[in-house]
Amino acid sequence: MTTTAETGAALRLHDPNVRGFASDNYSGVHPEVLAALAAANGGHQVSYGEDDYTARLQELMVEHFGPGIECFPVFNGTGANVLSLQSLLPRWGAVVCASTAHINMDENGAPERIGGLKLLHVPTPDGKLTPELIDREAWGWGDEHRAQPLAVSITQTTELGTCYTPDEVRAIATHAHAKGMKLHMDGARLANAAAHLGVPLRAFTRDAGVDILSFGGTKNGLLFGEVVVALNPEAAHGLVYLRKMDMQLASKMRFMSAQFVALLEGDLWLRSASHANAMATRLRAAVDTIEGVRPTQKTESNGVFAILPPGVADRLRSSFRFYDWDEAAGEVRWMCSFDTTEEDVDSFAAAIRHELRDYRDGQAR
Structure with missing residues (x-):
């Protein structure tokens, strides 16, 4: 029997014609992203983010979100969410989120176990928070017996496939900021929201008052990786240290960044x-x-x-x-x-x- 090691041929164990409707995580890698990865290979580049591709990614994020932002590539969405929320809050801080939020239902308690944060979740009919729903858990400041609600997390698009409009995000941000709270957006399907709304990415993120963003890529044709985008760096603290502490710092970061460059440089x-x-x-x-x-x-x-x-x-x-x-x-x-x-x-x-x-x-x- 001839082995793949002897022939040098790649081994395929699945039928590439089979598709389902379980998850956008099931899909492969977009051919343009694979080409970008191949182009980024070869030679040596400085590790841990001091490479040409990560520098270009920062430039592209500025083009999409405006000057003064900072971006931090990470391995996955859970890491992006935990890292983002940790940077917003002190150890006694709590996060108000929808009951259906990925951080509450699908991250195995990582925000609480790894991030050390309390989640205060609110039932919603469509996965979307409103100022009124936030107020169900946004109370008790100064009470030493209660975790302090100091951030709100929303998902765009939501886990139920619904989409916040720019005005809805702005209303939440204004309400949260007035109470001394910060706003995180889990943007695992951020691009799908922009496509549905027909507006630029910044219209329902930075321009609407979001402080920090988990920018999704894996569900939109990337091999792996997400990016934490500090839209308001003054609201986020210690990201450069937290990323390493949370085991989200890639040594060969060029391969994470090159994918996002392919995603964002064009359309x-x-x-x-x-x-x-x-x-x-x-x-x-x-x-x-x-x-x-x-x-x-x-x-x-x-x-x-x-x-x-x-x-x-x-x-x-x-x-x-x-x-x-x-x-x-x-x-x-x-x-x-x-x-x-x-x-x-x-x-x-x-x-x-x-x-x-x-x-x-x-x-x-």
Whole structure:
């Protein structure tokens, strides 16, 4: 048997034609990003961020967000969120967030275990906070028995696929700042929000009063990496030290930064996000015509949320992978990516229609 080591050929263990609707993390790397990684390879570059690619990334972030900002590439979204929140707060600080927030539901307690921060989470109908909802937990300043609510964290787009408008972000920022609180944005799908809103990235971030941003890349066609962007450096403290302490400092940072340079130097970030959104819109339009599917949220980014009758989701998953969102309610989540095709969507919609027809026929018997 000839091995890949003997032939020098790359080993492929999967079928690249198989796609699902489980997560935009499932997709591969955009070809333009892979090309950027290859171009960044070879020779020596100074490590730990003193390389040409990280310097260029800083320039590009200034182009998108304006002068006076600072950016810090990190390995992943959880690290970006923990690092961002730590920089905003003293050890006794607490963060108000939505109950559905990724920092509350999907980071295994990292903000509290690693960051040492208390999360004060608030139920929301659509994943979005409002000043009124924030006030449910924004109280107790000066009470030594209560963690002090000194920051607000919002996700753009939200974990339910909904999108904050610039005015909504601005209202939250104004309200938070008036109470002496700072505002963090988890921008894992930031590009999808900009594509939906049709505005520049800074319109609903820096210009709207966000103090610090976790800028997502992995869900938009990158191999790995996110960037912490201090939009208001005066509000964030010790990022250069916290990044190392939180094990988020890459030695070969050029390969993280080169991906974001490829994403931001042209319109790749917007093209990829716009395509993913368009595929979700196509899927939503299709399922809106299928009897038995009940969408639960607005489709404002690259995700569709819906309730299916009992047993239908499990049968669908024999052909298309996706996740339950609220298993008790029968609610599922379908995510599209930069490489989702119209054929993928149409095939999935046809499968949903077929399973629902079989379900209705079974109910009638």
